[in-house]
Amino acid sequence: MNQFQYVRPTKAQAAIEAVAKDPNARFIAGGTNLVDLMKRGITAPQKLVDINRLPLKQIEHQGSSLRLGALALNSVVANDTQVRERHPLLALALNAGASPQLRNMATVGGNMLQRTRCTYFYDLSMPCNKRQPGTGCGALEGINRMHAIFGHSEQCIAVHPSDMSVALVALDATVQVSGPRGSRSIPFADLHRLPGTTPERDTNLEPGELITAVDVPDSPFTKHVHYQKVRERASYAFALVSAAVALDIENGIIKAARLALGGVAHKPWRLTAAEQVLVGQPATEETFRRVAAVAMQGAKAFKHNEYKLRLAPNALIQALKTAAAA
């Protein structure tokens, strides 16, 4: 790892300025992904702006949403009473991610900004358009077991690794951002990008923009929720496929639904069309199978991830069944 300059501002504005004016500067919070990437030489910032001392850790209910400070630890959010009561899906998704130690380090903001775990991205000697634009996509014709089935491009078929983000996109969260040109809100679904021809860009954040909080709006999804994560071992592994489900059920009929998949695309994959199909339907396995088929429309697999075309709908069905029974 190269040497870098280290600063630790205590005010958000100072942090933003430090990064905005230096293209080689990066924010660091939990560091669980950035330190890893730096060790492997995938990213080599020349300045790190440590934001851990900024006052962005609080979790509080404001108006009609729950505001999670960007620096709230994943473990703290997952165990927070308000989160568990108002947004149990989020707690489930958080606890499905990483390990207790990592959840004690990773922050809300950092979790959503995780970079892909694509093996070609991680190997400096292999081509990767995301790491080094123009070198090609190693995964396209390579070992693409873990890769996307939705929204991919010729340039990149990587997936986003976050579990938390799958829940947040389902729950219609909003990301609060401060930047050199002031503050703005980004609907969670618009935070991450599809790879298109610019896979090097994971998100729509502008240089120097700092995530300060995420707002999760109040919703009726406090009971019938489930996060189904399918992985190669029982814990501490990235998802092959995951499904976040939140249902509002009255007398066995679904009044409202929120669905998203993880491990299938370059961003957490919201299933709005499938949600529409669920509304007004009985919460039965037959309904869920129909919906899962809708959810998979437009999916396209590669040589080694064809199984995801079966696993993703099955994970969704299982999540729906579990949520309905909750």
Place this chain on the structure above:
Amino acid sequence: MKPNDKQIGSSLNRVDGRLKVTGAAKYSAEYELPNLTYGVLVGSTIAKGRITSLDTKAAQNAPGVLAVISHLNSPKVPGFQPTGKEPSQPQTGGEPLKVFFDDKIRFNDQPIALVVADTLQRARHAARLVQAQYARETHQTNMVAGAKDAFLPSSAKKNPKSPMADYQRGQPDAYQTAALKIEQEYVIPTEHHHPMEMQSITAHWEAPDRLTLYDKTQGTIGTRRDFAKEWNLPEDHVKVIATYVGGAFGNALHSWPHESAAIIGAKVTGRPVKLMLTREQMFTMVGYRPYTWQKIGMSATADGRITAITHESIGQTSSYQEFTESTLQQTRMMYQSPNLTTRYRLAALDVSTPIWMRGPGEATGSFALESAMDEMAHLLKLDPMEFRLRNYTEQDPEKNRPWSTKFLRECYAKGAELVGWNKRQLQPGTLREGDWLLGYGMGVGTFGANRGAAHVSARLQPDGTVLLQCATTDIGPGTGTAMTQIAADTLGLPPERIRFELGQSGFPQAGSQGGSSTVNTVGQAVQDACLALKDRLRELAAPGTPAFATAKKEDVALTDGHLTLPGNAARVPFATLLQQPDAALVNVESKANGADKDKFSMYSFSVHFAEVAVHALTGEVRVRKLVSCADAGTIINLKTAANQMKGGAVGGIGMALMEHAVIDDRYGRYVTKDFADYHVPVQADAPAVEVFFVNQPDYHVNQLGTKGIGEIATIGVAPAIANAVFNATGKRVRELPITPDKLV
């Protein structure tokens, strides 16, 4: 049963437990040495070809860098130079990689340069600045393609009696013409040992011809021999220290290029070099369990008697070294079959050389054999345990000799009871619990009860304790604890008055810790040394106290600081015996088991039973329960032995369900590079494991009656799980691991 006051058969806490739970145990990268430096290796990024240029300027100029060593500037390592003998005849089986010897690249991530710097951070950074250019040659890393040129190992070509040679009894391939037969192919992928401690060495030239290595090795003597030879030094000028080894599972049974590199680095800089591989390098710079293709043809009569088995195997090896293992051994001796054919071949690929991994060969072979047994039982509509019992071997059908001991039948019975085998349904896919399909499976394991030669010294100390020393290592099973127990019983002393020191090449010689042979071998030597010590003490006491002159050494006792004779008033204080320095020191060699080895076939046996749940929709497999039963002779320490069995079972879960190293053949490079890509079992994957030991001594192996545990703890676990998955789902997975994508 042993009397309660005996240490053998007890559950003594580990003698080094306190050091391990306080962080005080020192592993090979944890020694503080003056002027210590850090070495970091740079690996190639092509799989085959030549280095055409190596730009080390930036690295050399980076702060703190003391040396950048490559084939361009490496000092000549005497052992790497051609000997002049038979220059055109390569050694049988090839030879290990000579690091920084030439510009040739034989596998991807081959070490091509070593950066030595004054801090770890600086060494790591500078290593990244080294730039290589290559002339690339077409590589082959694909086993399916490589298998087309599979060949008989050189050892078998030279010696038709080699265990690697083709084996035949009865008619060749007799299954082919039978009515009731199966014929299936089985694949296990490349698997990596991945001990938690990554391979580490601290190399220190204490003088120009004196080398000290704090090294992760399973054999201090073997490592000393290798590097003494490499540097043309007398063996006693090389000191190898491996007091604590953070797991190994076989991958420290060989000397690897990084060790040579660290020694070269220390030579060049004149300072000690500490080098710890990265987790990525653990895939390429040390060995692994080779990708192996197998095919089994089996026929049987309708009443479940096996009439023929053909078992073929092709294992992966490197282009420069032949690695062989006993993949087909279990097939030759486990079941009664009048006709039996085995053929073992190698496929040489542009990869690094494999090395034995826990349950080497047999773990691979038993996956195919025990899966095939399950397939055949299913075809015959027989309970798979009943099918095995109908083909049980009462004597070794390979060598036509009696077993030294075999209590496998007892293991079957106990295991079936413990797992609840009666719940198993013949028809797969029958048992269900909500969304989970339940199934039961079994798999059998065996491994030779080997005993080699070992030396152990024993010395009575002035404080009344006995110090034993041996160069053997402890990679985790609890060797020091077991040896303490054996010594305690032999000497009649409480364990706290025994100190057993190991892990240094300067101690009396013993072989590497591997092949489940340490207790068989070193345990016997400890017993012999303790008896010899008693005899020496008796001799020392005899001149002053005649009763000792005629006493038998077994009868002599060490009691409260005195040498005594039970039933006799004779009592000699230790101080009297210790007047001459080293008077009470013995150094004993115990020989490998001799005559009995030709009269009996000696094996440890195990059977594993698995209860699994398979999610009907997601294809996730959870092992709910494992029962491991072992016929491993006398159990010295019930607690550590059970732990070892449970650990082997966890290793088997990894093999069955998740472990697979994958190469992108376009680049000849692993895409699995760390624990995020290469999964090993975590706590949540590990079920309760019930362990049963027959605990019957086998005195043909040694006088303790031990047979060995390490390998049979894993061998047979993976097929037990695979068979249980079949029983749960009706899906037969013949290529490990059984990941959700294969079941969904």
Place this chain on the structure above:
Amino acid sequence: MATNHDPDLPAPHDEHRRNFLKQSSLLTALALVPSAVVEAAESKLDERVAEAIEKIPLSLKINGKKHKLKVEPRTTLLDLLREDLHLTGTKKGCDYGQCGACTVHVDGLRVNSCLSFAVMHDGQEITTIEGLASGDDLHPMQEAFVKHDGFQCGYCTPGQIMSAVACVREGHAGSEAEIREYMSGNICRCGAYANIVAAIQDVKSGGKKV
């Protein structure tokens, strides 16, 4: 580690230290170093200056003892403990946050010390395995690991124990299933998992202060 390059691929990012000095905001960097060095730096950017810039002050309380240190920002907490402070009880098992061998407590929370830079912990309190026992008396978790043989080779053990203590303190040791999930961040390749669970359950029900 290797970044030597395939001729068919473009070279990786140039990350030479000199570029770092050239491109980064020099003034901000210099604000951190003594004035004598600043003077030197203004005239000539030599290696000595670079070194001075590269190390920054850090104070940590480790196992109850205060440490005033100067470290390179790129030094991880793990490497600081092992290589600079010789607290080698904390282990390096992967260096990527994928095994848990490096688990320590920072201000009471269990974390992977390999994945954070030491400088990020300025003013914080670190507890390592060496700080768990009080004098000769083992911590109950250490005792339980010995009693239940919760290890074999011992390499993952310090991390397991630090994690186990936290697991109980967090209230995540309520059942075997919960322990197994909340101890899944610590890999034991020897496979002593069942014994580790037994040790934790023993401590949990033992009533001693954890």
